[in-house]
Amino acid sequence: MSKKKLRRSGAKIMASLILLLGSLSYIMLLAVLNGSLGFVAAMGVTVFGALGVAKALGESIALSYGLIIGLAVGCGLLRGGLRYIEQYSNHYIAFRLLAVLRDKIFGALRILCPAKLESKQKGSIIAMITSDIETLEVFYAHTISPICIAVIVSVAVLLFVGFVSSPYLALVALVGYITIGIVVPLISSGRLKESGVKYRAEFASFNAYFLDSIKGIKDIVLNNAGEERKAEVNRRSDELLKETKRMKHRTTRASSFTELSVSLFILITLAVGILLVHYKMLSVGFMIVGVVAVFSSFGPVIAVSALPGNLTQTFASGDRVLNLLSEQPAVRPIQNGKKFDYENLEVKNLTFGYEKDVPVLQNICLNAKKGEIVGIVGESGCGKSTLLKLLLRFWQKDSGKIEYNGIDIDEVDSDNLLANVTMVSQTTYLFDETIEENLRIAKPDATQEEIENACRLASVHEFIMTLPGGYKTEVGALGDNLSAGEKQRIGLARAFLSGAELILLDEPTSNVDSINEGIILKALKEQKRKKSIILVSHRESTMAIADRIYKIKDGIITEAK
Ligand SMILES: Nc1ncnc2c1ncn2[C@@H]1O[C@H](COP(=O)(O)OP(=O)(O)OP(=O)(O)O)[C@@H](O)[C@H]1O
Ligand SMILES: [Mg+2]
CATH class of the missing domain: 1.20.1560.10 (ABC transporter type 1, transmembrane domain)
Structure with a gap:
């Protein structure tokens, strides 16, 4: 101040x-x-x-x-x-x-x-x-x-x-x-x-x-x-x-x-x-x-x-x-906007910069549809996380189109957007509540079975069962003792639990070992039949599961695979 x-x-x-x-x-x-x-x-x-x-x-x-x-x-x-x-x-x-x-x-x-x-x-x-x-x-x-x-x-x-x-x-x-x-x-x-x-x-x-x-x-x-x-x-x-x-x-x-x-x-x-x-x-x-x-x-x-x-x-x-x-928000939530049930995403000539005249992304074109995993690679700071945030409308795009089932993101009802699209960001925040409550924010009325299934998919169920109180363990009682990889997998479980049809993953495997990476990737492959997954990762082993890969360089995107 x-x-x-x-x-x-x-x-x-x-x-x-x-x-x-x-x-x-x-x-x-x-x-x-x-x-x-x-x-x-x-x-x-x-x-x-x-x-x-x-x-x-x-x-x-x-x-x-x-x-x-x-x-x-x-x-x-x-x-x-x-x-x-x-x-x-x-x-x-x-x-x-x-x-x-x-x-x-x-x-x-x-x-x-x-x-x-x-x-x-x-x-x-x-x-x-x-x-x-x-x-x-x-x-x-x-x-x-x-x-x-x-x-x-x-x-x-x-x-x-x-x-x-x-x-x-x-x-x-x-x-x-x-x-x-x-x-x-x-x-x-x-x-x-x-x-x-x-x-x-x-x-x-x-x-x-x-x-x-x-x-x-x-x-x-x-x-x-x-x-x-x-x-x-x-x-x-x-x-x-x-x-x-x-x-x-x-x-x-x-x-x-x-x-x-x-x-x-x-x-x-x-x-x-x-x-x-x-x-x-x-x-x-x-x-x-x-x-x-x-x-x-x-x-x-x-x-x-x-x-x-x-x-x-x-x-x-x-x-x-x-x-x-x-204070004017960067983005106004849209109430009573158009609704959709995710089938496909089409990004056309998307341009965005945090500050005027300093574009981070320029003329980005990209598409995804149900049943495929789309990879995004690029150097650190090139705008990968920014792109994912734009797909969730965390920021207002400067120009171009982001269309879900052909409807531009600026016309889509905000709650409806978040019901269809979810993201696991680079850092997952855990609240000072039980593990179960931390998972439940993705779906408040989830049954125990649904929660456990999501955790199995994210390869974190076994770990939670080793905790003294299982799913009822207080995160606060663990102090800062959950590893980055464990937090990340809980974030992933949230995404699976939420039921969103388009899942954006920002470096989902950066903090897990190759055994757990294998389990997560297998889960992603199984999920992709019903969903779209957009995956940002540096790891080649992770990128191997992508059906198509886009590469961002100097704000410009090219399809690489
Ligand atoms: N809230 C913000 N305000 C202003 N500039 C930002 C903001 N967030 C990110 N940036 C800048 O935008 C650029 C793209 O950042 P972004 O986080 O999208 O990169 P990234 O490709 O995800 O990098 P990494 O691989 O390291 O995660 C960077 O130069 C960053 O400094
Ligand atoms: Mg990033």
Whole structure:
């Protein structure tokens, strides 16, 4: 993560985030309403107290002492109940939101998959799923409502003080609210915003580096690069600490500035109150009521003033999440597209490059039909895996045609495509579940018999039976102990189990010995009667089973056998 600027303005981020809220906004409204009433009720306790004092000083107040005390106590009780509802709705929103946001992010990742995720830093996605979402939860549950509450309560107090006590006192309070709630935060927010964004960037970059180092620990040890890595981790950690300190320092300075302003405005209110009494523009009793009301009303604006520290982080998080949500996928899934039952594949003049004007494949022509094994050879990096990914529409082709039963791939329903075509890639990922569950992702309702048959075909059944729990063995319990060849054969078993009629194999035998290679090849030969198999391999012994072989060189394909 570089220290890049936000793409959107704060206001835009806030507006977009609120739009994301959807129907939860009604509950938010309830929380704001309760919060405002709660604050007013809390102030009611002191204000009714002041009214009592004013009455004792001889002001004509149309309420009896009993009623005043009753109202003060009532306000106190009401405050409790309202606070409860406010907290309840805020927490409800918070938890619902975490779920809604995670759902949206996973939805976005699902569409970006797999093309865009090849290049995205995994660390920053993990940071997004964990800390960014938490930050946004804070925004919704503890940022928007304080701002609304501050506005509502302040207006209520201004009206009350203006009409019951004195418009001058109300004016002082108004200037106070604007200073504390808007001017002070604006002055400090520039710097806070900057350090907030920096801090988040530093945090994400540290996470990504650390995660990367843990993933690559084997290669670090092998290359004896531990000391350098450690030094770099320390350096980045120091950097992060420095940034944290800087941010805390600025936050503290901003909050002491706020406290100072509050004290200042309390003094000014008192001074104005005394002057008003001195010039006989206000009675002592109503001066006390007005001044007490203003004193007790700064809470909500102080809460707003304390926000910028959070807000800057929120904006950075919000910006990142919104960026992800608006990121255009390399390929859009096709829903309700055309369906087919695989019979043949015809690739015509296919051209593709990951970047514009740098074609990896040019004018590729190739065909395959049921009952044959098609081989693809070529030097490392010539685009063999790329071609297989294009056949699955993991990337969008630049030009040419990829036709299944005569239907171009860009018109085929995405789910239908994956039901017909599957791939065993160069590395098979095993989830931290049992072997059986790992196989079952290819066909969730597979019977035990189907699973075992697929494993026999892939020459991995015998091996699984030697594991302590057989098919029920947890992959996690084996640690990293499955060999590359064993993983590869489990990947192959998945492909057989899936029932796909076109199987793309990217180096299926690169990690297995010649005995197992023989078994796998025999299985492929048996399978080919009902299916098409496209096979990428360097091994001549593997290529021997291909009916036809294509060779890719400098992006151009030629049929070789
Ligand atoms: N996601 C990507 N973004 C940009 N370039 C990529 C991406 N994936 C692969 N490439 C590049 O495209 C070219 C073809 O890569 P590809 O993986 O298809 O080669 P390959 O023939 O399968 O090689 P190997 O035999 O080593 O597996 C390479 O130059 C590679 O660096
Ligand atoms: Mg490859």
